[in-house]
Amino acid sequence: MERSMFLELALAAMDELVKLAQTDEPLWLRSLEGGREVLNHEEYMRSFTPCIGLKPNGFVTEASRETGMVIINSLALVETLMESNRWLEMFPCLVARTSTTDVISSGMGGTRNGALQLMHAELQVLSPLVPVREVNFLRFCKQHAEGVWAVVDVSVDTIRDTSGAPTFMNCRRLPSGCVVQDMPNGYSKVTWVEHAEYDESQVHHLYRPMLSSGMGFGAQRWVATLQRQCECLAILMSSSVPSRDHTAITASGRRSMLKLAQRMTDNFCAGVCASTVHKWNKLNARNVDEDVRVMTRESLDDPGEPPGIVLSAATSVWLPVSPQRLFDFLRDERLRSEWDILSNGGPMQEMAHIAKGQDPGNCVSLLRARAMNANQSSMLILQETCIDAAGGLVVYAPVDIPAMHVVMNGGDSAYVALLPSGFAIVPDGPGSRGPMTVKGGGHGSSNGGGGEDATHRVSGSLLTMTFQILVNSLPSAKLTVESVETVNNLISCTVQKIKAALHCES
Structure with a gap:
């Protein structure tokens, strides 16, 4: 029936x-x-x-x-x-x-x-x-x-x-x-x-x-x-490789690197929306901003993640900046020091680049941050970026240098442990919520002159940012108040840095 x-x-x-x-x-x-x-x-x-x-x-x-x-x-x-x-x-x-x-x-x-x-x-x-x-x-x-x-x-x-x-x-x-x-x-x-x-x-x-x-x-x-x-x-x-791609990467290395980037992006998405892909536990913490969602989960027996307690914090904010401008800013390795603490205060260098579309923003990159001192090895960051008419995505994760050498030579990427962070960018939609501005140089409808001045609202973007961090390498460990405060501060500081860099502090 x-x-x-x-x-x-x-x-x-x-x-x-x-x-x-x-x-x-x-x-x-x-x-x-x-x-x-x-x-x-x-x-x-x-x-x-x-x-x-x-x-x-x-x-x-x-x-x-x-x-x-x-x-x-x-x-x-x-x-x-x-x-x-x-x-x-x-x-x-x-x-x-x-x-x-x-x-x-x-x-x-x-x-x-x-x-x-x-x-x-x-x-x-x-x-x-x-x-x-x-x-x-x-x-x-x-x-x-x-x-x-x-x-x-x-x-x-x-x-x-x-x-x-x-x-x-x-x-x-x-x-x-x-x-x-x-x-x-x-x-x-x-x-x-x-x-x-x-x-x-x-x-x-x-x-x-x-x-x-x-x-x-x-x-x-x-x-x-x-x-x-x-x-x-x-x-x-296609058999042809776009000219910007670094030819040092073999065909099998490209496939392995793309597979790793796909897993990174999938895990990023799963950490934003609290889908049932992972068993997240939502926290109701008093020391967290109202629109920041904090979740935790145990990472066990997964070679693609570091073992322990994983903390995820995500929030969304409105910015009076177009999605394209916001995307270009966040994906530019030369400007990374303006918002990312992993940059060690300086520009990053692109070590590898794999194109995933005609738009230069659709790609997988391997970035290197400069060492803070002579005794410290430089950090590598795997990054995937994509943009289309519906919005953009910038996802990244610190990766182990020896492990990435294996991947770039075509080795199995399943054993590279990473925790992704990043940004999702979408247009804010009609009826945007920006401040009122005046077209025509007047002061709105109060000028009484019946001229061509017209008020309108600034359009912009909705920016979601998510950070996943390992707060304790023991899965049985208890989450501390300090860990939650740290990731909440990371979220709020990053928001403020992006606003300052794009001149939209208001």
């Missing part, structure tokens, strides 16, 4: 997705900066019958659509979406954790056409101020024509509940997904639709405009991530 209901829901969701992907105005509107498309909810209610029931009390709706060209063919993208591990690897900053809980149909004729599976996922925006979205959903794949496929997701919580009164998580997915059409030269045209209802009361006020506009979990972010990741794969599979 349940499986027949799943199939009926999947077919209805697929029909809705295709219509949402193919219909323009008045169903979709462009009232936003950057030309992003958002759903006209009044028109939507007239055109569609809700396939998973009415919106829960207290929930709000977000819906967006984005179309882009991606260097991947339709079959490869469909296969990526239908395999939970490959989906996770393609969208590491969006998907914290996922699993396939039931395969209802594997498809027809040895293809994914008609494949239907039940999945569980934790979706994230990289900030401690935005709760992880936990969703149970059907994923259904259908071929619509030669070289044209569609993959749709839809929540199933209302079907699976047997107690009588439906219960909801903090989010549910209305028909969402993508329509993919093959194009020449290995490209695809991807039209992505994201439609969700969620409990806004759990979201910090800093992030509400961004989420409601679809910039957090919306279609633009999925397409931008897909484009960047596919471009990276195409470059890494």
Whole structure:
């Protein structure tokens, strides 16, 4: 009975997705900066019958659509979406954790056409101020024509509940997904639709405009991530090496270094949002700033981490600086001494560079900090940076010099112990919260002259920073008040240094 209901829901969701992907105005509107498309909810209610029931009390709706060209063919993208591990690897900053809980149909004729599976996922925006979205959903794949496929997701919580009164998580997915059409030269045209209802009361006020506009979990972010990741794969599979790359690294060394960087970035993301990837324990410490979240966990029997008690501290702040400017500042090894205590007060030197995209900001680097005195060896820092239309990421970790020599010669990176820290940068969304300024040189609407002066709010970025540090090498040790104070001070001092360097102390 349940499986027949799943199939009926999947077919209805697929029909809705295709219509949402193919219909323009008045169903979709462009009232936003950057030309992003958002759903006209009044028109939507007239055109569609809700396939998973009415919106829960207290929930709000977000819906967006984005179309882009991606260097991947339709079959490869469909296969990526239908395999939970490959989906996770393609969208590491969006998907914290996922699993396939039931395969209802594997498809027809040895293809994914008609494949239907039940999945569980934790979706994230990289900030401690935005709760992880936990969703149970059907994923259904259908071929619509030669070289044209569609993959749709839809929540199933209302079907699976047997107690009588439906219960909801903090989010549910209305028909969402993508329509993919093959194009020449290995490209695809991807039209992505994201439609969700969620409990806004759990979201910090800093992030509400961004989420409601679809910039957090919306279609633009999925397409931008897909484009960047596919471009990276195409470059890494290419036989030619970009000119800036250091040719001293062998092909196997490049692969090993990239694998280590991927693990570092994955662990960074897992430490920002408190997903269930790691068993974090949240601390309610009195000596910690209100918007700083501190968590601890034990690191045991993992060769990729130092053993002991790991402390993670994360916070998000608003800055009146564009995401691109903020990203360029934080990734520049020459300016690192302006905010990073690991720099030993001076510029760092780039020892190795592996390009991951056409944008120079998409790369993995190995940096060297100068020694503080003649008896101290210089420190190495592994860093991964990436940027796209949806935001940027700067992730780094101190690494052992002998271990990195092994990695750069193609050795196994699984035994390199590291704890990542770093930054996630996103646009702040419409209705930004900056101070009022005046265009035209006057003093706002009080001038009484009826001239061209106009007040507007400064736009900017939402910056999340996270530090993971080993506070005790004994897993059984107790956490001290001093350790918590140290990491809280590190967070607040870094914020102040960044604000001072970018002249936005106010």
